[in-house]
Amino acid sequence: MSKPQPQYTSMDMILTGQLIKRLVSEAGYSVSEVQNRLGLSCPQPIYRWYKGKNLPSVDNLFMLSSMLGLHMEDFLIQKDEELDLISIRENKFIYKRLLEYTKKFLANAG
Numbered sequence: 001m002s003k004p005q006p007q008y009t010s011m012d013m014i015l016t017g018q019l020i021k022r023l024v025s026e027a028g029y030s031v032s033e034v035q036n037r038l039g040l041s042c043p044q045p046i047y048r049w050y051k052g053k054n055l056p057s058v059d060n061l062f063m064l065s066s067m068l069g070l071h072m073e074d075f076l077i078q079k080d081e082e083l084d085l086i087s088i089r090e091n092k093f094i095y096k097r098l099l100e101y102t103k104k105f106l107a108n109a110g
Helices: 013-026 031-038 044-051 058-068 085-090 092-109
Strands: none
Touching: 013 044, 013 058, 031 044, 031 058
């Protein structure tokens, strides 16, 4: 019997960029604030992320996740994944993970 082959998908750069932009905006950060918090010398990389031309480095994605209180995976969208960017607050998956993360964090803080 042969082993099942894993299914790999690529990321949707455009939707991922739009999601990053939306999450940063909803958290109340401006591009210049993100630039300063991440220690970037200019804002162009952030605009490239927003347009889906590039993705943040792992370090920058990690810092964004810390800033926004989300998992790094919550910023990334697979090509076949459905996500309504207009109603991101209704995305139960992200907020369920955020709630679980917050509970773990508070349990370990005490």
